Amino acid sequence: MNITIVGGGFGGVKAALEFAKESTNQITLITDKPDFQYYPALYGAATGRSHLESWVPLSQIFAGKKNVTVQFDTIESIDPSAKTLSSKSGTVYAYETCVLALGTVTTYFGIEGLETYSFGVKSAAEIEELKQHVYADLAEGRGVDKRYIVIGGGPTGVELAAALGSYLKRVSKQLNVKDSNMHIALIEAAPRVLPRMSEKASVKVQRRLEKLGVKVQTGKTVESATEDMIMVSGELMTSDTVIWTSGVANHPFYKANAEHFEFAPNGRVVIDSHMMAGKDLYVIGDNAATQFTGLAQTALHDAIFIADNIKRSSTGKPLKEYVAVMPPVVVPVGEFWAVFEWKKIHLTGIVAAMIRRAADFMGYSDILPIGQALGIWRPHRVLHETPSLEAVEVKE
Ligand SMILES: Cc1cc2nc3c(=O)[nH]c(=O)nc-3n(C[C@H](O)[C@H](O)[C@H](O)COP(=O)(O)OP(=O)(O)OC[C@H]3O[C@@H](n4cnc5c(N)ncnc54)[C@H](O)[C@@H]3O)c2cc1C
Numbered sequence: 001m002n003i004t005i006v007g008g009g010f011g012g013v014k015a016a017l018e019f020a021k022e023s024t025n026q027i028t029l030i031t032d033k034p035d036f037q038y039y040p041a042l043y044g045a046a047t048g049r050s051h052l053e054s055w056v057p058l059s060q061i062f063a064g065k066k067n068v069t070v071q072f073d074t075i076e077s078i079d080p081s082a083k084t085l086s087s088k089s090g091t092v093y094a095y096e097t098c099v100l101a102l103g104t105v106t107t108y109f110g111i112e113g114l115e116t117y118s119f120g121v122k123s124a125a126e127i128e129e130l131k132q133h134v135y136a137d138l139a140e141g142r143g144v145d146k147r148y149i150v151i152g153g154g155p156t157g158v159e160l161a162a163a164l165g166s167y168l169k170r171v172s173k174q175l176n177v178k179d180s181n182m183h184i185a186l187i188e189a190a191p192r193v194l195p196r197m198s199e200k201a202s203v204k205v206q207r208r209l210e211k212l213g214v215k216v217q218t219g220k221t222v223e224s225a226t227e228d229m230i231m232v233s234g235e236l237m238t239s240d241t242v243i244w245t246s247g248v249a250n251h252p253f254y255k256a257n258a259e260h261f262e263f264a265p266n267g268r269v270v271i272d273s274h275m276m277a278g279k280d281l282y283v284i285g286d287n288a289a290t291q292f293t294g295l296a297q298t299a300l301h302d303a304i305f306i307a308d309n310i311k312r313s314s315t316g317k318p319l320k321e322y323v324a325v326m327p328p329v330v331v332p333v334g335e336f337w338a339v340f341e342w343k344k345i346h347l348t349g350i351v352a353a354m355i356r357r358a359a360d361f362m363g364y365s366d367i368l369p370i371g372q373a374l375g376i377w378r379p380h381r382v383l384h385e386t387p388s389l390e391a392v393e394v395k396e
Helices: 010-020 039-045 124-140 155-175 199-211 252-256 296-314 350-365 370-377
Strands: 002-006 026-031 035-037 055-057 068-072 075-079 084-087 092-094 097-100 104-106 146-151 182-188 214-218 222-225 229-232 235-238 241-244 248-250 276-278 281-283 329-332 338-342 345-349
Touching: 002 010, 010 026, 010 097, 010 296, 039 124, 039 155, 039 350, 075 252, 124 155, 124 241, 146 155, 146 235, 155 182, 155 199, 155 214, 155 329, 199 214, 199 338, 199 345, 248 252, 329 350, 338 350, 345 350, 350 370
Parallel strands: 002 026, 002 097, 026 068, 097 281, 146 182, 146 241, 182 214
Antiparallel strands: 035 055, 075 084, 084 092, 104 248, 222 229, 229 235, 276 281, 329 338, 338 345
16 A cells, blocks of 8 residues: 655654554655654753754664655645645655644744744754854853743743753853843743643642742733833833744644645644545644644554554454544653643652653654664753754755
């Protein structure tokens, strides 16, 4: 069977690995970047950990997989009746079975100045830009107080704000900056941080953030941004660095090809009980309107589900119906402390931090052989490293 997968992230890579187990399958993975992005560790790359923990070359993942071809290209449109995909490079790819796993993009909700004056944390290039800025700003502005504002009290904002303080201390020591005070604020529009977790978790996490020196402001909305100020619920706040961790929207590919898809109110694609959005067309991961969309574990679950069903259909077995599975949530808040929740289980502190480390290892071993997963998983602390831009930039 020939399977064309678009997107080299959690869903696309896992689907390719699952399909590759059948030697009669031929898989073409079309993606716009040479690396798999391990998003859960990305904030760490901005706060003193190595980029090696968060981006893994696709060539490493698919080494030795003879029935997988990785094609670097950007898919722009689909014609489900002709069963073709068209790309930015002008190539038209015919498909037999197509899996779309394009992920999401950052949205700024039209907030004036925010896109220009804030740093993002969603791509390797954005992380690199943030790191260079933080370093240069500290190096140049000795003796001047520094104000860092993290917008968004979801898992990424919380993890980043918590890790920032100790990273800034280490960089200041490295640069011999002794006389600057660091102010870190976390702003969240909802009444509490981690609004998708329990209230108990939010209270403990806020307390922990405050202990780490982060000033938490909930129920506050960012209204506009300039180079050195942001307007928050009618009040001006001075800022040296604004980091936007909020605002995720479905990939614009779907709106650009809206005549072929149906959309849920949150902009994700409506799929049937087999994760199909059309004949021989599957939509998985962050793109699909499932109950737990937006999580890496959901994308992995979706990939395994469709690979199994496609195998079933080729062998004449009855197809399974999609069942959403609630993944556990574990958010690190500084070193050796995390909050973990799954169904009725609620843990905080070092035990939860250990669960997070184990979860990360399982995340890497989902896409790599155990030995390589271990190599990436072990902590690589660096202060200020400049990863090879070849590994960061989009290759087209
Ligand atoms: C900063 C951050 C932290 C996160 N932390 C966690 C966490 O701790 N736990 C958790 O469960 N989830 C976390 N998530 C969410 C998780 O990463 C996503 O749910 C998961 O990546 C979704 O997988 P996906 O395959 O749908 O999309 P992605 O993994 O985003 O993959 C999409 C792929 O498509 C490629 N692509 C995009 N457009 C095109 C195009 N036009 N043509 C070809 N290729 C294209 C992209 O380059 C990428 O390779 C986090 C997300 C972010 C941004």
